[in-house]
Amino acid sequence: MDFSRYGIRKEEFEAASSVLGREPNECELRILGVMWSEHCSYKSTKRLLRLFPNKGPKVVLGPGENAGIVDLGDGIGAAFKAESHNHPSAVAPYQGAATGVGGIIRDILALGARPVASMDGLFFGDPGHPRTAALSSGIVRGVGDYGNAVGVPTVGGKTVYDPAYNDNPLLNAFCLGFVKLDRIVSSQTARPGQAVILLGSKTGRDGIAGAAFASVELSDDSKESRPSIQIGDPFAEKMLIEACLELQEKELIVSMQDMGAAGITSSSSEIAAKSGVGMTLHFDRVPLREKDMEPWEIALSESQERMLLIAEHGKVDEIMSIAEKWELDCAVIGETFEGDGYSILFNGEEVASLPPSLICDGCPQIHWPSKLPVDLEKRRELELDDLPLPDDWNEALDALLTLPSLAPKQWIYDQYDSMVQVNTVKGPGHPVSVLRVKGRDSLVAMVFDADPWKCYLDPFRGGAETVARTARALAVAGAEPLGLTDCLNFPSPEVPEQYWVLEECVKGMAACCEAIGCPVVSGNVSLYNESPEGAILPTPVVGTVGIIPSFREYLPSGNWDEGDVLFMVGPCNTSLAGSRYLRSRNLPLSGRPLEFWGEAEKDFIQRALRTARSGAASSGRAIAGGGLAAALVKDSAESGKGAAVSLGIPTRKDVVLFGEGGARALYSVPMGKVPLFKVIWNGYPCIVLGRVGGSSLEVEDAFGFTVEELGKKWRIR
Amino acid sequence: MVHHVHVFIQLKDGVLDIQGKAVAHSLLSLGHSSLQSVKVGKYIQLWIESETAASAKEQASAMCDDLLVNGIIEQFRIEVEGE
Amino acid sequence: MVHHVHVFIQLKDGVLDIQGKAVAHSLLSLGHSSLQSVKVGKYIQLWIESETAASAKEQASAMCDDLLVNGIIEQFRIEVEGE
């Protein structure tokens, strides 16, 4: 039996044969080939993911379900998750991105939550590379067209440009939904003797074996791998959302699962395995779009906009009439029974029979060898003495502000409906995105961030910094971080040096999560992001969600008032390693990022929360990409106010102004609140930078621009 | 001379036609019950300066490959007037 | 029998064809300098059950009036295979 054709390794074939007591047949092998791909089975990364803390007082549902849920109070939860759709977006940017957005929305829906906000993480190649323009515009259009039509606002995101993504652009999609905590739908609640129902679009040959495809490197002929292109139908998705929420509201279903990778097979076998029931599926009852589909094609089709429901037989008629109202196909395709069996029938014949536990949990894990990259020390060499200060600081700042990774992303987010559903208090363009919860005082804040450059130079510190950045931004806005989701985008784990980087990144992220008490509640892994041209940078992307108890306790950014005192809190000895500034001077990616200091992060968050909640500041911004200089410019431009700033610090001025890393923030504080502010930050590094006022932003012995000029350079709307 | 070239673009077989599906549904509910199925594609007209119709067709075909057609999901057919 | 009907829809003269202009611009900047102009329209295929090709055409025409074509800005042409 040539199992390798189906992406099955020898030990996997043997494991399956030994459980079955026979060799799997072809259809079964195809099913296992997809279900045991990295994308579905996490066979190389399960062990690593266990390093993440996943419990906390606010965690209602941790990893393992379709998405995580954190408690927002008043019986409401926020369900959220991020998912990658990298390979499909590289091959067919528009459709790949669109179906990525659609897929993550269904994950949220599967819990019975109404999807209320999306964010997107985009990683594009060098803007000068011939393919980048088409890839980036296709991906942005795909995200927008799908999200806009389905009516889920895209409220924020992250965009990074680097030549490492020339052939492997990344598209990570995040979605958040609101759910009543006593109405959460689970995939673990099916019982024997219930109906298995397929709701949504008809099944065609779309994206067959797409998950397996996502688990291999892109080769030149992968563009030819024909059936792997799924088409997104946001109209059908909108109908599906309304239908599923109506079914849930009327308590007609006992369990639900979205159909993502590996379609019917993964959704049904996961429900069976998690609920501990057996399942029989009749494939001749599946509504098909194409003629003559083979059973294995039906099993693995990734046709979009479908959900699998489990319901009592007595509710089927009512479910059918709701499906009819929303103009969706709906069919009972099987039933559950007692036992660990999973059997697919086609025209009366059994074509596959596998225990669900084997499909979902039977894949032998892989422990790839890990090895320190030999060039790591070299990457970290950055001699400041060899790096002259800029001759012209204004020019240096201009270069920084026009660096594509830092420049305003208006061209992207103007294409996204960020306001539909009328909950958006702060949409894209702000350090954190903020939603209101209708009928309540509290606000939900969220942020999506990544720092691949730092991860490349020091994966542990970079991983920790990535998590920390999200938490700092939330805390400054007044939002207590409740939990996070992540997408681990990495190249092949089969290269020992690359596996080491992955491992270290995860350890760094986990260390920060521990330190600040912010658990990981969901996530996704995307490996093999490399092509013959090269590998991507290590790119863990983090989406963190926090709560602001009342809108009065939200602290905005870009809100300086005349006469305010500007403070910088946090250490001055940050680092230029992997900074936007180095990139803007076309210097190689080098240096060693700041050491991660968990205590300080925790301390910072507490003080920042107090600052926001006590009204001690009029504006606040965590210092991140582009350092203090970028923070000053953004705040000044958005406030439409100037300031006179003097640094008065012995550290090198480029490091102070452009250095990145560490728990730092820029605050503007009304005169009368200065004493309170100082009390809050007593015991934490805190210096006065200057005063707000005048018509230009002047940094002593460095740069100076009029507010009008800044308005042209930095415009968020 | 200027040739008038007609390009007909349609989705490849098997590729989900989301517009066709919705249009068919709508036409049926408007009472057009004899309708069996619908496919929605693009009709692009090009006016190309070239010596011969054959070369106009060739150029149109290159334009399809370069921009007009997404070869992953679409196929096309070209007609040149007076060819 | 089922008739295969082709409907070609294009913008009326004088209606702003922003898409056509944009496509022309892109093609020119890709080096297709022989291109004079572009018009972007729709190509809809219908499969209609009917006795004769003539009646299929009639029905298709009714579908155009009812939904497929916006007469304010668009005009259309119908071809029935084997007619």
Place this chain on the structure above:
Amino acid sequence: MKTAVVIFPGSNCDQDVIHAVRTTLGTEVAEVWHRENDLPSGTDLVILPGGFSYGDYLRSGAMAARSPVMKSVARHGGKGGLILGICNGFQVLTEARLLPGVLLPNRTLSFICRPCFLRVENTATPFTNRFPKGQVVQFPIAHGDGLYSLPEDELKALEDRGGVVFRYASPEGIADDNGNPNGSLNNIAGIISPEGNILGLMPHPERASEALLGGEDGCLFWQSILSFLEKGGR
């Protein structure tokens, strides 16, 4: 005042507009599914909400305009009842020929979502009577097909009869090309029927009806309708 919000498959601003009417006016709002043949009795105002009816496939608003409910919406308008189409609802109204003109793709050929400034051109309408003439208001836009177009002679007729109610403008109220997000002829953002009872506009007043969400200019819009009806208008 009784409002009926029509919900087409794919509408996605229906709940937003219901929320705005309920929170700003506190009046009764009914949902009407597109397959229904009749409006609730006593309906004063019909709203066709924004969104992507039928995915906006084929042409924006085309399929929704042929929904069963549209016959009774047209009847309501014919009797002088108020009809408001926002964004996709405006597109539906033009497709249904209840308002003149068409909405073509934005000249950028991309979807645009952002706050916009509008100049109120006509305050003698049921929808704008509480605004001072020439006032600049901020309503967000979010659309792909918002370029309003009409043949030249009809455009002139529309302008001459004061049919243009909202025009895209700069914050200072200058309606030039800079203030025009989508290329609409004459910066047109919203128009009214000759009888003065059917309004279509691309910007979203329901997204500008709460300070928390960044603007309250929409409140006067809703209040205009209420005071019109309270003064005995239909």
